[in-house]
Amino acid sequence: MRFWQKAFLCTIVVFLVAFDLVTFLLVKKSYSLNRENIYALAENERNIIQKSLYERLFNISGYYADLNADNLKMYVSPYGAYYKDQKIYMELYKGNVPVYSNFPHTMEGSSKNLPENSIGNSTGNSMEGRPELDIEPGQKSTVERTVGGISYLFITGYLGEPFSDLKFVYIKDIQDLTDYRNKMLNYAVVISVIVSGILSVLIIAMLLKLTAPIRKLNRTAKEIADGHYQKRVEVKSRDEIGEFASNFNAMADSVEAHIRKLSELTEERQRFINNLAHEMRTPVTAIIGYAEFLKCANYSREEGIKAIDYIIHQGERMKNMASKLLDLSRLNNADIELETVDVGEIIENVEQTLMQSINEKKVNITKDLQVTEIEGDKDLMESFMQNVIENAVRALPAGGKVEIKTYDNGKESILSVSDNGMGMSEDELKKIFEPFYRVDKSRSRAYGGAGLGLALCKRICELHNAEMNITSKPGAGTRVEAKFQKQ
Amino acid sequence: MANIMVVEDETAIADLILLNLKLVGHNGFHVGNGNDVINSIQEFKPDLIILDVMLPGKDGFELMKEIEPLGIPVIFLTAKEALTDKIKGLRLGADDYMVKPFATVELIARIDAVLKRYKTSNNVFVLDNLEVRLDEHVVLLNNEPVDLTAKEYSLLEVLVRNKNIALSREKLLEEVWGFDYVGDSRTVDVHIQKLRKKLHLEDRIKTIFKVGYRLEVPR
The missing domain is CATH 3.30.450 (Beta-Lactamase)
Known part of the structure; x- marks a missing residue:
């Protein structure tokens, strides 16, 4: 009933x-x-x-x-x-x-x-x-x-x-x-029948009107259950039903947000896997192709060396990608332990690592470190700095400048790396954190880049509760900023 | 034999294709950016274009629309393996569509097939005093016709088309006798011996240890 x-x-x-x-x-x-x-x-x-x-x-x-x-x-x-x-x-x-x-x-x-x-x-x-x-x-x-x-x-x-x-x-x-x-009693019976008839109509109409929001809620709940997560109830009354409806909508909002987050995550994963498969395909094609060439072709000595070089290079590229992927996936389910990290030391380490390309391009690195210590994980911070500085160096023409600064704005310790290289367009900037995205594909690959550096950096920042911003203008250069919350 | 333009943004892959083209006697050159393609076509007048789809600058499908009126045969070579992409490529007027990763031998076979349709390549193969007219199925040794069985001729043609590339016995068996041939790879050896003898190719058709046979041609 x-x-x-x-x-x-x-x-x-x-x-x-x-x-x-x-x-x-x-x-x-x-x-x-x-x-x-x-x-x-x-x-x-x-x-x-x-x-x-x-x-x-x-x-x-x-x-x-x-x-x-x-x-x-x-x-x-x-x-x-x-x-x-x-x-x-x-x-x-x-x-x-x-x-x-x-x-x-x-x-x-x-x-x-x-x-x-x-x-x-x-x-x-x-x-x-x-x-x-x-x-x-x-x-x-x-x-x-x-x-x-x-x-x-x-x-x-x-x-x-x-x-x-x-x-x-x-x-x-x-x-x-x-x-x-007897007449009075009869009359009373007649009156009560008539009045209850009229009353019935009125009460039913009233009840139907009063319970209409409940039916509406019911319908919407059913629709949501059927997967239309964007559906909402429109109940404007201020009574308990109205309250219920607004709570119901709040619930639907949070469910929808969760679902969307989940599906975005799934989509991101799917895109990641697709990209990964695509990224793997090129080096694999090259390695197989060159190996086949070495096996079957009547090649000259130089050709042979070239083929072997390519095989080594593509193999390294895959290794690089694998290790970055590993880093990324390790970071995805990791808690980090914060320690006090010496920023100067890290930057020096990174400079050492990148010495070759820095010298090759005659890049001028200037440092202005007002904050010398940041709370963080040393290895991750180093990985972050390396990726950012490496990107900056790659974007530079010979003789370019990289400026590394740390300062304190009261609430946060800010680390910024800017270069005066080629910069990026806004479209490129939007996709910059996507795994495997590369602004300049061929150039990046030539360096053995996997397109994972900034995705990794972003994840590192997230783990440090830091905010990462990139601003860039084509032709004018790029500035990467990480804001570390002070403990 | 033919001028082939390789449009590919991955230098490693482009070099691989160029090396293989050179082996079989084609003249290849590499273009890495979609925006440079049309200029390069005007400059080098290629007989065939091997075109990637995902390129910096204009992409392959866009380029195809511009190349199509020029009447130059195009083979797509791309990582895009979706059926819709294949159909799109072919509908735009490409002669073939290959998906990466690819086997070199297959790429060469497809290139040959396209070139044969367009008859742009010089289909006469000359080595020392041997002349093979691929269009007419005629083999001349010292300008004298040589009698070859159908299988022997097919075998010679496959070796010529894949010159400087070693072909396994299985591959040769498949190419010459067909998939369904229930034979021994010895059959290949016997026919190779006959070819060597008839055409005096003992030094040219090399047995590559553990691989197969290779027709070696000075490069």
Whole structure:
């Protein structure tokens, strides 16, 4: 069952119970108030009639020695006839003997043929079926009962002295009252059906509107689960659902970011492998080709030496690439231990290593070291410096300049290497950190470069929490900067 | 025999191709940058171009569009092995498409095939007093026709086309008798002996120890 269906059922059941209970209580109260009213009215009326009857009897009592049934009937019947129109009936008993009755129903017991026939016959059983008549002298009874499907109110009492043997029964048709109650109850049922119908429509509409964001969330969650990670929920309400939606979106954001990062990583890996395969292909082709040449060709001595040189050179190139790759992969899952490193010493070591090419090109290296010590891994720092300086030297024409500076900007120790060589275009700069990317392919290869140097440098900087920046202008030179955070 | 331009940014590979071309008697020269190709074509008027795709400057496909109207045959030689690249290269009008790494012998065979189609090379091979007219399948010794069986002629042709390169017995068997030939590599030896005798090539067709046979020609 859907949530809105549950909510609807609960609401409608609670409403119906409450509504019907209230209605029932109201009707009941209203009925009892009406009844009290009618009782009081009836009592009043009876008193008037009885009093009037009594006075009349009293006035005429002088004429009759004995008031028998016949003459009593003569006196009562005008009242009976008069009130009959108002659905008020009356009976008169002398002792337990019926004298008069205009009650339209025949009741159990004596009063069968009362109005027309002789009264004497039925004396014995006059009390049967008439609980209202069963009263002690001087007492009064008020009884309500249904006769022939109609509710009547019976008020019975004795007349005052000297007619205390006369029992007067006032009967009032109160069917209206019962009808009123039944009508009210019926009406209440109809009203409750109609109202609950209208209410149902309203509640369902409201619930559907209220739960719409939930369905939306649900749909979006499903779509995200199906792999559309860029999907978001648009819920603008400020309630819990709105809160949920915004948290949900935050979750989706972070999932998407993760996924993107992962797929970027995978793509990068794939590109790396593709590049690697491509990079390996050239030296392998050359080595196989030259070896085949040496095996099969009718070559001259110089050609043979050339072929062997190429084989050696290409082999070295592969070795170089392999060792850099190894460095790179080792760095990918390594934690480094920081120590205090002497920058001057490192630069000197690197200069030693690169001595040959520096001298060949007559490169002028100037140093301005304001910071002499940096926290880092010595070997990695050396590798970093070597790659950067090597790149600078390669980019230079003969007699170029390399400037190595270290300084402190308060927060960071900055190491910068600038050259006045050929520089790079912006496009080239963008790809510069990609493994195997080379600005000048043929030249770099001629030096045995693998295109991994800067990728390695970048990784080294990352391990040192350092920021690496390269700025360059074609023709004007390149500046490499690494900002090491001070501990 | 033919002027062949090698457009290749890797000097090692270019030199390798040039060395092999020289062995079989072609005249090769190297261009390393895509932007220099058109100028070089005008200067050297090559009979055939071996073209790499990934080049500094203009790439091979771009160059192909410019070379195509000139009517010079082109063989792509590239590391790009995707089918789409091959189709692209051939659609642009290249005569052949080879993927690196390549076997020298195969490259030479393909070069020969293209040259044969264009009939640009001088298809007469002369060595001492032997003359082989490759187009006419005629062999003259001291200007006298020599009778060779079909297999002997095929063997001679393969040796001539791959002159100065040693060919293994298996390779010769495959080239002359075909893949499905169920024979002994002795068959090759027997035919080589016959060729040597008939054409007086005892000194020219050398047995290379542990490799095969090589037709040696002064260079």
